[in-house]
Every structure is written in structure tokens, then in C-alpha cells.
Amino acid sequence: MRAALSERSGRRRRSDVPEATVARLPVYLRALHVLADGGSSTVSSEALAAAAGVGSAKLRKDLSYLGSYGTRGVGYDVAELVLHVSAALGLGRRWPVVLVGVGNLGHALAGYGGFDERGFCVVGLFDVDPARVGERVGEQVVRHLDELDDVVHSARASIGVITTPASAAQDVCDRLVAAGITSVLNFAPALLQVPAGVDVRKVDLSNELQILSFHEHRKAARALTGVPA
Amino acid sequence: MRAALSERSGRRRRSDVPEATVARLPVYLRALHVLADGGSSTVSSEALAAAAGVGSAKLRKDLSYLGSYGTRGVGYDVAELVLHVSAALGLGRRWPVVLVGVGNLGHALAGYGGFDERGFCVVGLFDVDPARVGERVGEQVVRHLDELDDVVHSARASIGVITTPASAAQDVCDRLVAAGITSVLNFAPALLQVPAGVDVRKVDLSNELQILSFHEHRKAARALTGVPA
DNA sequence: TTTTGTGAAATGATTCACAGCC
DNA sequence: GGCTGTGAATCATTTCACAAAA
Numbered sequence: 461m462r463a464a465l466s467e468r469s470g471r472r473r474r475s476d477v478p479e480a481t482v483a484r485l486p487v488y489l490r491a492l493h494v495l496a497d498g499g500s501s502t503v504s505s506e507a508l509a510a511a512a513g514v515g516s517a518k519l520r521k522d523l524s525y526l527g528s529y530g531t532r533g534v535g536y537d538v539a540e541l542v543l544h545v546s547a548a549l550g551l552g553r554r555w556p557v558v559l560v561g562v563g564n565l566g567h568a569l570a571g572y573g574g575f576d577e578r579g580f581c582v583v584g585l586f587d588v589d590p591a592r593v594g595e596r597v598g599e600q601v602v603r604h605l606d607e608l609d610d611v612v613h614s615a616r617a618s619i620g621v622i623t624t625p626a627s628a629a630q631d632v633c634d635r636l637v638a639a640g641i642t643s644v645l646n647f648a649p650a651l652l653q654v655p656a657g658v659d660v661r662k663v664d665l666s667n668e669l670q671i672l673s674f675h676e677h678r679k680a681a682r683a684l685t686g687v688p689a
Numbered sequence: 690m691r692a693a694l695s696e697r698s699g700r701r702r703r704s705d706v707p708e709a710t711v712a713r714l715p716v717y718l719r720a721l722h723v724l725a726d727g728g729s730s731t732v733s734s735e736a737l738a739a740a741a742g743v744g745s746a747k748l749r750k751d752l753s754y755l756g757s758y759g760t761r762g763v764g765y766d767v768a769e770l771v772l773h774v775s776a777a778l779g780l781g782r783r784w785p786v787v788l789v790g791v792g793n794l795g796h797a798l799a800g801y802g803g804f805d806e807r808g809f810c811v812v813g814l815f816d817v818d819p820a821r822v823g824e825r826v827g828e829q830v831v832r833h834l835d836e837l838d839d840v841v842h843s844a845r846a847s848i849g850v851i852t853t854p855a856s857a858a859q860d861v862c863d864r865l866v867a868a869g870i871t872s873v874l875n876f877a878p879a880l881l882q883v884p885a886g887v888d889v890r891k892v893d894l895s896n897e898l899q900i901l902s903f904h905e906h907r908k909a910a911r912a913l914t915g916v917p918a
Numbered sequence: 919t920t921t922t923g924t925g926a927a928a929t930g931a932t933t934c935a936c937a938g939c940c
Numbered sequence: 941g942g943c944t945g946t947g948a949a950t951c952a953t954t955t956c957a958c959a960a961a962a
Contacts (some may be wrong), residue, residue, distance in 0.1 A: 515933075
């Protein structure tokens with residue numbers, strides 16, 4: 461028996477897009493920008509799908525969750541589709557982002573130019589190491605983590621990036637959430653515990669390498685077992 | 690009409706693990722190491738699942754693809770399971786890795802300690818910028834990209850990491866593949882074209898942020914539309 | 919009694935294939 | 941004639957729920 465949600469419908473609502481589709485929208489958006497820069501004004505699902513590295517049927521179905529923005533017999537208007545995909549991704553505004561942990565990786569990410577071009581801007585860099593506090597990185601000066609609340613509130617930031625060692629990640633995450641952050645991008649190799657309503661995505665270098673090594677291993681085994689192709 | 694593969698069976702073979710499961714094995718492995726370091730010698734699927742952030746049924750089914758390594762009524766032997774999961778991931782050996790593009794991000798990754806602890810070792814750093822060639826980073830000296838073939842062959846590397854700008858990524862990828870690399874981890878925001886038999890995984894900061902902004906946007910919309918919980 | 923391992927059911931994602939529109 | 945949008949079919953993944961083992 462479940463608490464009565466306002467309709468336990470199996471039907472998909474107009475505004476909820478499958479997770480798998482959401483994860484591909486940024487890819488489509490980037491492909492669209494490339495096409496626009498290349499001078500295309502319209503594009504077929506076939507061509508856009510090729511540029512994005514997916515099948516055309518998948519692309520069309522993905523876009524259909526956002527609305528019906530193509531023209532049969534013609535294709536999609538590139539500029540128009542950029543707007544619709546951007547809107548779906550919430551890129552009508554610029555999102556302020558705070559980053560905690562200004563070590564090697566934090567430095568690299570803070571210096572990454574793509575931030576501003578893609579709808580985000582770094583409004584605060586934080587660390588606990590006194591040797592790093594005060595250092596200038598890009599447009600920002602590294603602040604002590606104690607100033608997190610002030611910055612998150614005054615910049616109205618809701619997205620935080622964690623680039624600390626694993627041992628500090630949960631504590632930092634708790635402080636981010638306490639300050640009002642509701643989306644976290646975690647580069648630390650640690651599982652983060654967060655309250656409901658907070659989204660976490662994780663990026664982990666060694667996980668990715670281990671997934672590749674699984675496949676390498678399998679390929680090597682195949683070669684030995686004598687599978688020709 | 691398809692070329693006759695040696696049996697077009699719908700049945701899953703003993704040694705092929707679903708992709709979704711493969712992607713979780715590194716997570717389980719890390720959780721197991723944490724448990725081992727904490728002194729646990731056995732663990733139940735419930736406890737390991739909690740440590741890994743998944744449901745216990747999913748964990749058990751995932752592990753069941755590797756074999757039957759638990760004891761009913763007891764759980765899994767931590768040390769033994771570490772060995773089995775490591776073996777499945779192909780971590781019985783150390784994988785040599787080459788990295789191309791020693792900018793901000795390349796520097797950061799090259800300096801990342803976790804490499805060696807997790808079954809990998811960097812055997813070559815490459816760049817085309819003469820200003821960077823010769824620079825010492827960690828244990829390695831940055832080489833010119835022209836030396837790629839030599840190093841890949843002599844170190845028998847099969848995994849390559851790309852941390853160049855997007856504009857160089859495809860060319861670098863082609864050179865990696867030509868040198869014999871068959872697994873690529875791509876940090877450049879570009880779609881890579883590779884021949885069959887080569888695996889590519891992509892990590893993209895702005896994609897991740899845009900996925901988060903999608904959800905932030907939706908949360909904000911929900912709040913306005915007056916959804917209480 | 920406790921906990922695994924796993925068929926079977928349920929859910930989610932992808933692909934097919936074509937009606938409908940330009 | 942060409943291409944989108946989308947039901948229906950297929951395929952993949954997750955969850956359920958319980959028999960079997962220790």
C-alpha cells in the first residue's frame with residue numbers, strides 16, 4: 461500500500477523526459493552547435509543523429525519528448541532546435557557553480573574554458589588548506605570553506621562540484637547541502653549520502669578505466685579462445 | 690541478412706556480463722576494499738549493497754553473473770570476492786596506459802595517485818606543444834606525439850586517454866588506434882569515430898553539468914507549479 | 919533461521935516500421 | 941518523394957519473491 465500520489469498513472473506526462481534521453485540532450489546540443497557553426501540552417505534526423513553518434517530513430521524519439529519541432533519532408537531548423545533543447549536543459553539562464561577542493565583536478569576544472577560557453581559560471585572556489593586560500597585561479601580567488609554559505613546565498617548557487625580527496629567528500633557534500641546546494645557533481649571516489657531532492661552525479665576516472673579493462677580483458681580472452689572476428 | 694555468427698542465441702553465455710552490471714563492478718570493488726580496510730571478513734549482500742549505493746537484489750544478480758561466490762545464510766567472503774571481481778574486471782595484471790594532451794586536465798590526471806592503486810600505470814605522456822615536451826610530470830617526462838608508436842609497442846599498451854582540445858581529439862584518436870590502442874577514454878568534448886573492435890568511453894564535464902541543470906530547472910518549475918513534496 | 923541465487927514479472931529503453939504531413 | 945512522429949515489438953534492466961542451501 462502506497463501513499464496516494466495524485467494519480468498513480470502509467471502514462472508519461474508531457475514534461476517528464478526519460479533519464480536516458482536527458483543524458484543525450486547535451487550531446488545533441490553540442491552537435492547542433494557544430495552544425496550551426498558549419499553554416500547548416502536545417503538538418504535531418506539522419507544527419508543530426510550521425511553527428512551525435514546515435515541512431516536516427518532514437519534521436520527522433522528523444523526529440524519527440526520535448527515537443528514536435530521538425531517539419532516532415534524537411535527536417536529540423538537548427539537554430540530553433542538549439543533553442544528548444546537549451547530550454548529543456550534549463551539553459552535559458554546561466555547557472556552559478558561553486559567548486560570545492562582546489563587541488564590538481566580542481567585547478568584544471570576551474571580553468572576549463574567551456575564552463576562559461578555552456579551555461580555555467582564559477583562563482584566560488586573553496587578549500588580548507590590555508591596554503592591554497594587566497595590563491596588566484598582564473599577569475600576567482602580561492603576562499604576558505606567557511607565562506608561557503610555566504611557565497612552560495614549571495615550568488616544563489618544551486619550546483620556544486622566536489623574535487624576533494626575521497627576522505628573529505630561526504631563532509632564537504634553535507635556542507636554544500638546545508639548551504640542550499642541541490643545538485644552535486646562529484647569527482648571524488650566516494651559514495652555520497654544526500655537527502656531526497658538533492659541530485660548527485662559521479663565522475664570517476666578509475667571506474668572508467670576499469671570498465672575499459674574489463675573489455676580489454678574480454679577481447680584478449682576472445683583472441684586466445686580463437687574467435688576469428 | 691547477417692553474417693553467420695557461431696550461433697545467434699538469445700541465451701546469455703556464462704562469460705558475458707550485461708553492460709549495466711560491468712559499469713557497477715568497479716563500484717562494488719571499491720566498496721569491498723573499504724570494507725576490507727575496515728576489518729570486515731564477510732559481508733551480506735544487504736550490507737555490501739548499502740556500501741555501494743544499490744539495492745541488494747541488484748547486487749546479488751550482478752554478482753551472480755560472475756559466478757556463485759556467496760554462502761547462503763552467511764554472505765560473501767570479502768577477500769575472496771575482491772579477487773573474483775578483480776578477475777572479472779581483468780585486474781589480474783597491471784594495464785599500461787598512455788595519455789595524450791598534457792594541458793591542465795592532462796596534468797591533473799597524470800598526477801592522480803589512484804592510477805597505480807587501481808590496476809593501471811602511466812607509461813607515456815604525449816603532447817605536440819614543444820613547450821611541453823621534455824617537462825617532467827610525476828614519474829614521466831612528456832614526449833612528443835611522434836614517439837607514440839614506439840612507446841605503445843614497447844610497453845604493450847592497449848589503453849589510451851585523450852585530454853586534448855576537441856579539435857585535436859579525432860586526429861589523436863586515429864594515431865592511438867594506428868599505434869595499436871584498442872580502448873580509449875576520451876575527455877575531449879568531441880565524438881570519436883573508431884573502427885570496430887575499439888572501445889571508447891567519454892567523460893564530459895559540461896554534459897554532466899547540463900544534466901544537472903535539467904534537473905535543477907525541473908525542480909524550480911515544480912516548486913512554482915505548487916507541487917508540495 | 920538467515921541469506922544467497924534465480925526464475926518470473928515488471929519496468930524501462932531501443933528499434934522497427936509506417937501512417938501522416940509537408 | 942522525403943522525412944517526421946509515434947504506436948507496437950523487441951530487447952535490456954530492475955525488482956519481486958521464494959526455493960534451496962548452510
